[in-house]
Amino acid sequence: MVKSVILARERKRRARNRKILFLAIFALLWGVAVYFIFPGYDDAQQPPATEYLETKPSDPSAQQPATTPSQSVENPATAPAEQPSLPPGTGTGTETATATATATSSVDKEKTSPEEDPNATSYYDDLDTQDDEVEPGSVEQEQAADGEQDTEFLPEEAQTALDILLDVADQAWRINNQFSETVVAGQQLKDILEQSGLEPAVSAALIQSFPELKTLKAGQQFYWILNKDDQLEYMNWLVSDKEERIYERQADGSYKQQVLKKQSVWKTEVIKGQIQGSFSNSMSRHGLSARQINQLATALQWQVSMNKLRKGDKFAILMQREYLGDKLTGQAKVDAIHILHGGKSYYAIQAANGAYFNVNGETLGRGFARYPLTRQPKISSHFNPARRHPVTGRVSPHKGVDFSLRVGTPIIAPSDGEVVKVAYQANGAGRYIVLKHGRNYKTVYMHLSRALVKPGQQIKRGERIALSGNTGRSTGPHLHYEFHINDRPVNPMTVKLPGNNTGLPAKERKAFLTKSKEVVRQLKL
Known part of the structure; x- marks a missing residue:
């Protein structure tokens, strides 16, 4: 009898403990839910963050509280049209006083700041921040690629499906941090890699390991990929029609070189067609790779925007493409392109120095x-x-x-x-x-x-x-x-600025004009 009573009490105790444990778990889960449902509650209780101001001990302003974000508004005296005020009778007296104090603070900030602060800067210049x-x-x-919004020009379902696939491929090409560049006379490796934001130290390290990279020739091509940490992962250097060099990043941060002696054949071809959909899709249908499309768009960028091309605009391309047997390898050189848009012709023709010019030998780039x-x-x-x-x-x-x-x-x-x-x-x-x-x-x-x-x-x-x-x-x-x-x-102070060449020297210009006449004949539309 006593034993049965003890067992009954033990069962009750265990049941009570289970209830307590259940309630504890429920309370914990409820607390977590409240935390995620109201994430800004704790933040609302915190005082506003203050702005860091670099001041010297002798500066009296160092004793003053730093400007808060709410005070960092544009001076209404300098841009009255861009600081809308509340309509008459709107809001409470407290709100009006706050608005007045904020505006006054902004004016004081502009007036009390020195005319030229030798240390003026900011630590909050990331444009990913939400705009007010x-x-x-x-x-x-x-847009992920120029002109990709022109899907209204693709009425057929099959063509639309193809364009979607091509758009995805083109976006993936961009997202994967892939770049290509043709060497122009006078360019160094640092000028090439700078197109992807790489610092000069990267090219200096490569040249130290592979001295041949110190001397580049006009017309050579580079293709490279950055990894997720924006480090150079892979670089392809098309040295000549018969030689290609590949540089791959190793686990220790060094690079391994591979030299390819090629048995391929290069063929000169003229490709003609019409714009159907976007520029990139139209080029893709004629077998051009993303690298070649980028080269074409870059050559024409100062004359016509690719996203302004419309259905029916015509194009003709003079290029050299590499074949291994009867298959394209993906390597190509764009010698010239002719776009007929709105009844007007636009040409970009590559000179011996690697740069592109119009039919008269005039530079295309904007200085x-x-x-x-x-x-x-x-x-x-x-x-x-x-x-x-x-x-x-x-x-x-x-x-x-x-x-x-x-x-x-x-x-x-x-x-x-x-x-x-x-x-x-x-x-x-x-x-x-x-x-x-x-x-x-x-x-x-x-x-x-x-x-x-x-x-x-x-x-x-x-x-x-x-x-x-x-x-x-x-x-x-x-x-x-x-x-x-x-x-x-x-770096705006060290980057090699585009389009600042003065044109072709007299001797090169004469040879270019001869080539230009032949190109115009070949690319006639």
């Missing part, structure tokens, strides 16, 4: 000025991908160069281009502008007090586009300037 304002017409995201200003400014912070934040100690890459300027200094376009975005970030870049130059180049301007251009506007070199300022999160008035090649930031 975006001008209508700004391009939020570039770039080194500085987007009327004078050479003082640099307050240099381009530095490995820069660290002075407070957090974390890597905070500086993807551009900072120029110390007085608020209101005119900013000019360094080259012809198109305004693709005008926007504002209170907690980052401030008011900023993005310009696109041709197909491969972009320039970015941050912390402006006022934009003088609109999205979609075509601008010329030397034209005023903005006034410098101190908007967003910055330590002082300055211009943050970025130069992008293939959507990758490079």
Whole structure:
């Protein structure tokens, strides 16, 4: 009897423990659920983060609290049209007082900042941050490939399906960090690899291991791939029609070279057709690879935009393609291309120096000025991908160069281009502008007090586009300037600027004009 009572009590105790355990697990799961359902609750209880300001001990302003993100708004005195106010009678008195205090703080920031701060910079210049304002017409995201939005010109279901596959392949080619470049006379390996944002140290290390890379010849081709860490993983160097060199990254960071002596045959071909859908899809249907399509689009970038080509536009291409037996190897050289668009002919013909010119031997590239200003400014912070934040100690890459300027200094376009975005970030870049130059180049301007251009506007070199300022999160008035090649930031002060050649010397020009006449005959449409 006693034993049965003890067993009954034990069963009750175990049942009670199971209930307690169940309730504990339920409470834990409920807490986790609440945490994820209301992720901003804890953040809402925290005081606003303060902006890091670099000050000297002797500076009286060092005793003042740093500017908060809510205070880093554009000065309404410099751009009244871009600071909308509340309608009369809207909001409470507290809201009005807050708005007034914020505006006053912004004015004070502009007025009390020195005319030129030699150390002015910012640690929040990443454009991936959410924009607070975006001008209508700004391009939020570039198309994966020029002209790929022209699917309305593809009525047949089978053709549409093919285009989708080709688009996916083309996007994958871009996403996988693949690049190609034809050597122009005077270019070095660092100039080639810089097209993908690689630092000069990478080419220097390669040349030290493989000295033959120090001397490049016009017309040679490079094709390379970056890994997920933006390191050079693979490089193919087409030395000549009969020789190809491959460089592959090893586990220890070194590179292994493979030399291929080729038994292939190169054939000169003329390919003619019409645009059906996008430019890249139209080229793909004629057997051109992504590398060759990129070469064609780059050659034409200063004359006609690929995404403006329409169904029925005609093209003719003169190229040399490599065959092994009766099969294409994928290697090719584009000698010339002729596009007939809107009743007008556009030519890009390669000269002996590797560059492309029009039929008259005139350079196609748009020249770039080194500085987007009327004078050479003082640099307050240099381009530095490995820069660290002075407070957090974390890597905070500086993807551009900072120029110390007085608020209101005119900013000019360094080259012809198109305004693709005008926007504002209170907690980052401030008011900023993005310009696109041709197909491969972009320039970015941050912390402006006022934009003088609109999205979609075509601008010329030397034209005023903005006034410098101190908007967003910055330590002082300055211009943050970025130069992008293939959507990758490079050092604006050392990059080899495109399109600055003066043309062909007299002797080369004569030979080129002879070639040009023959090309026009071969590519007649």
